C-alpha cells in the first residue's frame with residue numbers, strides 16, 4: 001500500500017508535465033496538418049519516349065490488359081485487335097496479302113512465257129494456285145463440313161424438324177458441289193476469280209448449286225478452322241430460310257428461329273427482303289454449330305492457348321469487312337451481311353461450346369447484359385406459339 005502511494009506521487013510528478021508536452025506536440029501536429037499539409041497537385045503529363053512493345057509482341061493475357069477487352073465480352077474487338085493468332089493449322093492474313101501473292105505469281109508467269117496465249121497463261125496460273133495439296137485440303141474440309149451439317153440436321157428433335165423436313169434439308173445439302181480448278185475452264189466465265197478472296201454459293205441457270213473459291217483466298221487463309229467456317233457458311237445457304245422460301249418450302253420451326261435472330265430489335269435479321277439479313281445470319285449460325293464441333297474435336301490435341309487461337313482464327317477474316325459495313329447504306333451484298341460485330345459477338349461468340357473453348361465463365365447465359373440468350377432450333381412450345389399466332393392473323 002505504501003509503495004503504491006509513494007509511486008503514485010512520483011508518477012503524478014512525472015506524468016503531468018509529460019501529458020502537457022504530449023498535448024502540445026499533438027496540437028502542433030494538428031495545426032501543421034491543417035495549414036501546412038502538402039496539397040495534391042496534378043502530376044505533369046509525361047509523354048514517354050520509351051518504345052512500347054508492339055501489339056504483335058504481346059502474349060494474349062498482356063494484350064487483354066493493354067486493350068482492356070475481354071474475348072468473353074467482346075470477341076469481335078479482341079480478335080480484330082490481335083495482330084497475329086497462330087493455331088496449329090495456320091493463320092489468317094489480310095486479304096491484300098493473298099491478292100499480292102497471286103498477282104506476283106501471275107506476273108512471273110507472264111514475264112517468263114511471253115509467247116503463250118491468255119488461255120495457256122491462265123492454265124499455268126491455276127496450276128500454281130490450286131495445287132493438288134491445297135485443293136485436297138479444301139475438298140476434305142468440304143466433305144467434313146457437309147457431314148457435320150447433315151449430322152446437325154439429323155440431331156434435331158422431331159418437334160423442330162419432322163422426318164420429311166430433315167429429308168428435304170439433307171437432299172439440298174447433298175447436291176451442292178464444290179467447283180475448283182484446274183482446269184482453268186472451270187472458272188472460264190469468271191477468270192478474275194483467281195486473284196480474288198471471294199467464296200460464294202450460287203444457283204446456275206440449269207438449276208445446279210455450286211460453291212466457288214477465289215484463288216487469293218488459298219494464300220490469305222491457312223487456318224483450317226477459318227476455311228471450315230467459310231465452307232459451312234456457304235453450304236448452309238442451300239438450306240437458309242430465304243432459299244427455302246424462293247423454292248416455296250415452308251418449315252414451321254424456321255419462323256421461330258428467324259424471330260429469335262431478330263430479337264430484341266433487329267428486324268432485318270429476321271427478314272428475307274432486299275435489305276434483310278436473315279439468310280446471312282442463318283448461314284453464320286449453322287457454321288458456328290459445325291465449327292464448334294470441329295474445334296471441340298481438335299481441342300483434344302491442342303494446348304489451351306492453341307484452342308483459343310483456333311477460335312480467334314475462325315472469325316478473323318470477318319474483321320476485314322468492317323470498313324465496308326460501317327455506315328453502308330447501299331442495298332446489295334454488303335448490306336445483306338449483318339454488322340460484323342453482330343456476326344461475331346451475337347451469333348458466334350455466344351454459342352455455349354465456343355464460350356467453353358474460350359474458357360469463359362458463364363457458358364450458358366447471355367454474354368452481354370441485355371443481349372438475349374443464344375438461338376437454338378425451337379422445339380414444341382415455341383414452334384406451336386408461332387403456329388397459333390399465324391392462324392389468328
Ligand SMILES: [Zn+2]
Nearest residue numbers: 233237280283
Ligand atoms: Zn453468305
